[in-house]
Amino acid sequence: MNKSTAIRISDLTKKYGEKTAVDRLNLEVQEGEMFSLLGVNGAGKTTTIRMLSCLSTPTSGSAEVFGHDVTKEADTVKNIVGISTQDTAVAEKLTVEENLRFMAEIYGKNKDDAARVIRDFGLEEVRSRKAKTLSGGWKRRLSIAMAVIGDPKILFLDEPTLGLDVLARRELWKIIGKLKEHTTIILTTHYMEEAEALSDRIGIMINGRLVQLGTLEELEAVTGRKGLEEVFVHVAEKEGAYHE
Amino acid sequence: MNKTITFAKRNFLEMSRDPLSYIFCVAFPLVMLVIMTLVNEGIPKEGVSIFQLDNLTGGVVIFGQTFVMLFTALNVATDRGGSFLTRLFASPMKSSNFTNGYILPMLLIAEVQIVCTGVAALVISLILGTTLSIPGILLMMVTCLPSAVLFTAIGFIFGTLFNEKSAPGLCSVIISLGSFIGGIWFDAEKTGGVLYTISKCTPFLYCTKVARATIKLDFSREAFFLPLIIVIASAVVLMGLAIVVFRRKMKADLS
Numbered sequence: 001m002n003k004s005t006a007i008r009i010s011d012l013t014k015k016y017g018e019k020t021a022v023d024r025l026n027l028e029v030q031e032g033e034m035f036s037l038l039g040v041n042g043a044g045k046t047t048t049i050r051m052l053s054c055l056s057t058p059t060s061g062s063a064e065v066f067g068h069d070v071t072k073e074a075d076t077v078k079n080i081v082g083i084s085t086q087d088t089a090v091a092e093k094l095t096v097e098e099n100l101r102f103m104a105e106i107y108g109k110n111k112d113d114a115a116r117v118i119r120d121f122g123l124e125e126v127r128s129r130k131a132k133t134l135s136g137g138w139k140r141r142l143s144i145a146m147a148v149i150g151d152p153k154i155l156f157l158d159e160p161t162l163g164l165d166v167l168a169r170r171e172l173w174k175i176i177g178k179l180k181e182h183t184t185i186i187l188t189t190h191y192m193e194e195a196e197a198l199s200d201r202i203g204i205m206i207n208g209r210l211v212q213l214g215t216l217e218e219l220e221a222v223t224g225r226k227g228l229e230e231v232f233v234h235v236a237e238k239e240g241a242y243h244e
Numbered sequence: 245m246n247k248t249i250t251f252a253k254r255n256f257l258e259m260s261r262d263p264l265s266y267i268f269c270v271a272f273p274l275v276m277l278v279i280m281t282l283v284n285e286g287i288p289k290e291g292v293s294i295f296q297l298d299n300l301t302g303g304v305v306i307f308g309q310t311f312v313m314l315f316t317a318l319n320v321a322t323d324r325g326g327s328f329l330t331r332l333f334a335s336p337m338k339s340s341n342f343t344n345g346y347i348l349p350m351l352l353i354a355e356v357q358i359v360c361t362g363v364a365a366l367v368i369s370l371i372l373g374t375t376l377s378i379p380g381i382l383l384m385m386v387t388c389l390p391s392a393v394l395f396t397a398i399g400f401i402f403g404t405l406f407n408e409k410s411a412p413g414l415c416s417v418i419i420s421l422g423s424f425i426g427g428i429w430f431d432a433e434k435t436g437g438v439l440y441t442i443s444k445c446t447p448f449l450y451c452t453k454v455a456r457a458t459i460k461l462d463f464s465r466e467a468f469f470l471p472l473i474i475v476i477a478s479a480v481v482l483m484g485l486a487i488v489v490f491r492r493k494m495k496a497d498l499s
Contacts, residue, residue, distance in 0.1 A: 054334060054498070056498060057499050075336065078334060078336045085327045085331060087326065089328045089330060090328065091328055093261040093262065094254065098254075098257065103335075105246065105250040106250055146331070
């Protein structure tokens with residue numbers, strides 16, 4: 001099957017007053033790809049994801065999701081993307097099942113879809129528990145489940161395992177690995193081993209600019225360093241990344 | 245429309261699971277109804293009619309609606325402070341789905357309040373051996389809807405503009421002000437002077453007047469229709485303002 005371009009970004013820029021959060025970003029992501037965006041805090045990863053998911057308007061440049069412009073065709077784009085934000089975005093007083101049914105209805109799906117996602121994400125044992133009573137790992141799992149219930153063609157995962165213990169993180173990796181089989185995923189993370197384990201390609205952003213792009217092997221070859229963490233530190237130091 | 249109903253259902257469910265909703269939206273107004281009835285029983289009957297059951301019931305209905313305002317503000321401000329609304333902004337929901345989805349459950353709660361207050365007032369009237377108009381109580385479900393819209397709109401504006409810590413504080417100011425200048429706990433007209441002039445300049449007094457006139461089945465121009473027109477006009481203006489403020493804020497959040 002021929003794979004199409006899932007995301008095409010041309011000179012995408014976002015400015016907040018004098019500060020340039022994303023600076024002339026150019027990138028293409030293919031359908032079915034798992035792409036990781038790495039960078040220190042304030043590098044522009046989340047701003048990029050916000051623009052691609054129509055949560056923020058670009059200052060200049062353009063971005064297309066499956067050929068649909070994120071600014072001019074936001075309604076169409078919103079129907080084909082799903083997002084799991086840094087914070088767990090769930091309705092705290094609703095149960096797991098109610099949260100999923102709610103999102104299913106918003107995306108024109110039904111309770112059978114909610115049941116399917118509960119099964120796929122292994123949420124059966126907590127389906128009747130209110131979201132506020134869940135542990136961090138379960139909440140994050142629910143948050144991602146809510147992002148995929150509309151069967152998005154592209155899933156944005158913004159630091160999905162932030163603050164989770166190693167076991168909960170590994171559990172989420174398995175789930176993300178399964179999603180990768182049929183969804184294009186854009187992942188931002190601070191955990192190098194996560195990007196290394198899950199990604200097809202990796203982009204490194206420094207001060208709003210995409211300074212390196214490629215597979216792990218390509219990045220290692222370009223930088224002469226072994227392992228993603230070494231690659232990242234080398235690139236960040238070379239490009240003068242400001243770390244808060 | 246389906247998305248609006250879905251969102252309204254979610255808001256109603258979340259509020260129905262907050263014990264404070266029951267305490268403030270139902271229990272507190274009922275407690276005030278009982279306390280003020282006891283006060284009325286303990287004071288001389290001559291000259292003081294404000295705590296008589298037919299006056300008191302209408303006042304307590306409006307008092308209850310001020311808490312609907314508080315919960316609207318809290319609901320909207322809490323959502324805006326968290327990531328849940330960010331997720332929904334990235335979904336196919338439109339701004340009208342949000343605004344209507346926030347407003348509809350509050351109006352439902354206001355209706356439930358009227359029923360609870362009406363039933364409690366009827367029970368008290370049976371105990372005291374006084375008469376209270378059942379059609380009047382039922383009619384309040386319709387005639388007090390504009391004031392419910394008005395208070396919901398104020399709560400919506402506060403919830404949109406302020407965070408979950410500031411918004412309830414501002415609502416408390418309106419609750420106190422509304423109670424005084426709205427003439428809920430005393431006869432504003434009899435006070436006269438500056439206070440009555442201020443009362444006449446705010447919609448709260450007319451909300452109370454409509455409720456009281458309805459329960460007495462007094463549909464005269466002065467007692468009912470003029471106040472009702474003022475309440476409807478205020479509700480339309482404030483709700484329009486609330487929708488504009490929310491849309492602008494949503495647009496700013498997404499810029």
